[in-house]
Amino acid sequence: MKMKTLALAAVLTAVGMPALAQDKVQFFPSLTGRTGPVAPNATPFANGYADYMKLVNIRGGINGVKTLVEECETAYATDRGVECYERLKGKHGGATVFQPLSTGITFALTEKVAADKIPLITSGYGRSDSADGGVFKWNFPLIGHYWVAGDTVLQHIAKKEGGWDKLRGKKIAVVYHDSPFGKELLPIIEERRKMHGFEVQLLPVPAPGVEQKAIWLQVRQQRPDFVVMQTWGVMTSTALKEAVATGYPREKMFGTWWSGAEPDLKDVGQAAKGYSAVMMQHGAEPDSAVVKEILAKVHGAGQGTGPKEEVGQVLYMRGVVGAMLAVEGARAAQERFGKGKPVTGEQARWGYENLNLSQARLDSLGFKGVLRPVSTSCFDHMGSAWARVHTWDGAKFTWASDWLQADEQIIKPMVRASAERYAAEKKLTRRAGTDCQS
Amino acid sequence: MFYRENGQFKTSYRSDSQIFAIAQDRVAIGVLIAFALIGVPLLADEYLFRAILIPFLILSLAAIGLNILVGYCGQISLGTGAFMAVGAYAAYNFLVRIDGMPMLAAILLGGVCATVVGVLFGIPSLRIKGLYLAVATLAAQFFVDWAFLRISWFTNNSPSGSVSVAGLSAFGIPIDTPVEKYLFCLVLVMVFALLAKNLVRSHIGREWMAIRDMDVAASVIGIRPVYAKLTAFAVSSFIVGVAGALWGFVHLGSWEPAAFSIDRSFQLLFMIIIGGLGSIMGSFFGAAFIVILPIVLNRALPALGDLIGVHIDTALVAHTEFMVFGALIVFFLIVEPHGLARLWSIAKEKLRLWPFPH
Numbered sequence: 001m002k003m004k005t006l007a008l009a010a011v012l013t014a015v016g017m018p019a020l021a022q023d024k025v026q027f028f029p030s031l032t033g034r035t036g037p038v039a040p041n042a043t044p045f046a047n048g049y050a051d052y053m054k055l056v057n058i059r060g061g062i063n064g065v066k067t068l069v070e071e072c073e074t075a076y077a078t079d080r081g082v083e084c085y086e087r088l089k090g091k092h093g094g095a096t097v098f099q100p101l102s103t104g105i106t107f108a109l110t111e112k113v114a115a116d117k118i119p120l121i122t123s124g125y126g127r128s129d130s131a132d133g134g135v136f137k138w139n140f141p142l143i144g145h146y147w148v149a150g151d152t153v154l155q156h157i158a159k160k161e162g163g164w165d166k167l168r169g170k171k172i173a174v175v176y177h178d179s180p181f182g183k184e185l186l187p188i189i190e191e192r193r194k195m196h197g198f199e200v201q202l203l204p205v206p207a208p209g210v211e212q213k214a215i216w217l218q219v220r221q222q223r224p225d226f227v228v229m230q231t232w233g234v235m236t237s238t239a240l241k242e243a244v245a246t247g248y249p250r251e252k253m254f255g256t257w258w259s260g261a262e263p264d265l266k267d268v269g270q271a272a273k274g275y276s277a278v279m280m281q282h283g284a285e286p287d288s289a290v291v292k293e294i295l296a297k298v299h300g301a302g303q304g305t306g307p308k309e310e311v312g313q314v315l316y317m318r319g320v321v322g323a324m325l326a327v328e329g330a331r332a333a334q335e336r337f338g339k340g341k342p343v344t345g346e347q348a349r350w351g352y353e354n355l356n357l358s359q360a361r362l363d364s365l366g367f368k369g370v371l372r373p374v375s376t377s378c379f380d381h382m383g384s385a386w387a388r389v390h391t392w393d394g395a396k397f398t399w400a401s402d403w404l405q406a407d408e409q410i411i412k413p414m415v416r417a418s419a420e421r422y423a424a425e426k427k428l429t430r431r432a433g434t435d436c437q438s
Numbered sequence: 439m440f441y442r443e444n445g446q447f448k449t450s451y452r453s454d455s456q457i458f459a460i461a462q463d464r465v466a467i468g469v470l471i472a473f474a475l476i477g478v479p480l481l482a483d484e485y486l487f488r489a490i491l492i493p494f495l496i497l498s499l500a501a502i503g504l505n506i507l508v509g510y511c512g513q514i515s516l517g518t519g520a521f522m523a524v525g526a527y528a529a530y531n532f533l534v535r536i537d538g539m540p541m542l543a544a545i546l547l548g549g550v551c552a553t554v555v556g557v558l559f560g561i562p563s564l565r566i567k568g569l570y571l572a573v574a575t576l577a578a579q580f581f582v583d584w585a586f587l588r589i590s591w592f593t594n595n596s597p598s599g600s601v602s603v604a605g606l607s608a609f610g611i612p613i614d615t616p617v618e619k620y621l622f623c624l625v626l627v628m629v630f631a632l633l634a635k636n637l638v639r640s641h642i643g644r645e646w647m648a649i650r651d652m653d654v655a656a657s658v659i660g661i662r663p664v665y666a667k668l669t670a671f672a673v674s675s676f677i678v679g680v681a682g683a684l685w686g687f688v689h690l691g692s693w694e695p696a697a698f699s700i701d702r703s704f705q706l707l708f709m710i711i712i713g714g715l716g717s718i719m720g721s722f723f724g725a726a727f728i729v730i731l732p733i734v735l736n737r738a739l740p741a742l743g744d745l746i747g748v749h750i751d752t753a754l755v756a757h758t759e760f761m762v763f764g765a766l767i768v769f770f771l772i773v774e775p776h777g778l779a780r781l782w783s784i785a786k787e788k789l790r791l792w793p794f795p796h
């Protein structure tokens with residue numbers, strides 16, 4: 001009986017215990033997917049995010065303000081993600097920015113962050129139309145979104161074929177995750193289809209995507225000229241295994257940003273040779289300066305979050321880049337609102353909106369060869385639309401293309417139209433120019 | 439000592455058929471309702487509202503709906519998630535397609551649509567029973583998932599297939615803040631719980647229970663199985679549909695079919711099994727167990743780790759949460775196979791004799 005009372009008391013204090021008073025810290029919540037259907041892919045991201053934040057502290061913090069990361073496990077489930085958001089948003093002096101790493105959670109949080117005045121960075125996922133800062137004041141799909149990925153992957157295919165006109169009459173199959181994540185890719189494919197007259201075959205895969213036999217039999221039957229994959233987690237490796245089983249050439253398969261990382265390919269190994277995926281700027285960067293610094297200062301000091309081998313891999317780098325963008329936005333905000341003091345989420349938002357990462361600045365941070373300059377503005381919340389394609393050589397990724405830039409002429413009007421539609425549905429008015437300085 | 443009905447005489451039919459026959463119960467429930475309506479809004483913080491209380495209330499409502507079907511009428515259903523989805527998407531369509539549609543009306547109409555779909559998928563129950571029926575209702579789950587993913591009309595042609603609602607209000611009162619949302623859900627849950635409780639005590643509830651206990655005998659004494667089973671499906675899916683609409687509108691705000699996946703159906707079935715089949719009270723217990731316990735475990739483990747100076751990483755917390763949660767389910771089902779509601783009534787029995795049990 002006594003034990004029970006004690007245990008109960010312990011649980012109650014633990015649950016009700018307020019956050020310990022700490023020095024001034026900049027709090028970066030981390031919504032992780034270390035378990036569940038995307039665990040192999042989301043884990044390196046969370047590790048990279050945590051490791052870079054540790055590196056920032058070793059480097060002396062953000063003008064002396066230490067960063068603090070607290071994780072909350074979502075297992076890629078939207079309702080748990082919302083719970084995690086509510087749990088973390090007010091902790092440690094208030095959350096700076098959220099990066100949920102899930103399109104479903106992004107959709108659910110988009111309205112909540114506006115009410116709570118916390119920015120949301122969704123690099124390469126979430127709502128593509130949120131690149132329009134005039135409507136989505138708090139969303140930042142920094143360095144790219146699904147439509148950039150879709151456009152660049154088609155550009156790459158067109159280049160390989162020798163021009164857009166060569167695509168006329170060709171058949172492109174799109175294998176996608178049957179959820180908002182997967183469907184977000186489709187508008188850009190449709191737009192390009194109208195322009196260049198290729199055929200599109202849509203092949204949705206129900207989540208979590210371990211059951212794809214029927215789809216790849218369809219691929220075998222219809223023999224599309226190319227397959228574009230918008231897949232994530234266990235779905236990608238399943239797709240590759242099925243492609244191997246049905247004998248579809250891997251050279252004709254192209255993944256988007258979330259479908260081309262080591263955890264997807266290591267089980268397939270040599271058989272996946274020739275498979276390519278488009279990368280928004282960075283890929284696997286084991287030789288970059290920032291990776292060497294993390295290995296030396298974080299892992300070298302026994303502070304590493306995950307296994308040492310994954311440092312520099314694609315998704316680990318994505319976590320590092322995400323953390324860097326989060327920190328640099330806070331730094332930019334500090335420069336405006338007071339150096340050496342933690343910024344609030346609302347102030348950090350200004351920082352993300354006025355991000356100006358020049359090549360020299362990126363190089364000094366250790367991102368030479370990893371990223372190109374990123375600069376955002378009031379109406380452009382994306383900041384960069386560059387991408388590269390890498391190919392799996394059986395053991396690692398090698399670059400297979402030059403830098404590709406998504407066609408702004410096509411994407412900008414699409415983003416704007418979609419954002420307008422959202423604003424009309426939600427009865428929002430577009431931000432006026434005067435709001436930009438706030 | 440305090441909890442006994444000595445001296446409380448029932449002198450009219452009315453007093454004999456009260457929901458809470460014992461005066462102490464009435465006082466307790468009155469205090470509880472007053473606390474939920476007044477105390478909780480004053481005491482709870484935003485996190486408690488948004489992450490715990492609102493999901494708990496909405497899923498309790500869904501569990502009440504499912505309990506009518508499974509617990510009272512004995513028809514096993516694995517399509518609860520589907521009926522929730524129908525409620526949510528139908529309510530969404532009523533709201534966006536009809537100008538000036540009040541939100542409450544949209545939610546109730548969502549429930550009506552869920553009723554229609556529920557009755558439709560309930561028709562097989564007239565011929566098949568038990569596990570076979572469970573498989574038939576599973577078809578509802580897959581069909582509805584498919585429909586909301588594929589037929590873009592249902593999602594108002596949203597390119598991503600995700601729909602969202604904003605600017606909620608009822609009777610001109612905006613429902614924006616967590617407290618307002620909580621009160622809105624609470625009022626609806628109270629109304630529906632009262633409705634459900636009275637239904638199961640009425641002649642129709644007795645018909646359901648007769649069908650559950652032995653359908654042949656029930657039909658021999660003059661209960662029409664068609665009517666009894668289909669009304670159970672109708673009432674159940676109406677309540678489940680309203681809960682689904684609330685889940686989408688009030689809790690998530692923006693949702694996709696994955697929010698009402700097969701996992702949700704199983705979750706609700708576990709709620710009523712653990713909470714107590716055939717008990718309105720049990721639905722609340724089950725919802726509390728399934729909604730709140732994992733979150734408490736998830737939050738308590740790192741804190742406990744800190745107390746003894748061990749850092750428990752996020753993945754381990756998630757895994758431990760699953761294991762402890764699973765172990766507790768097994769434990770409760772062994773200790774009391776009839777669910778937490780049965781434990782509750784045993785506790786009340788004992789309390790009547792306390793402190794002189796002999």
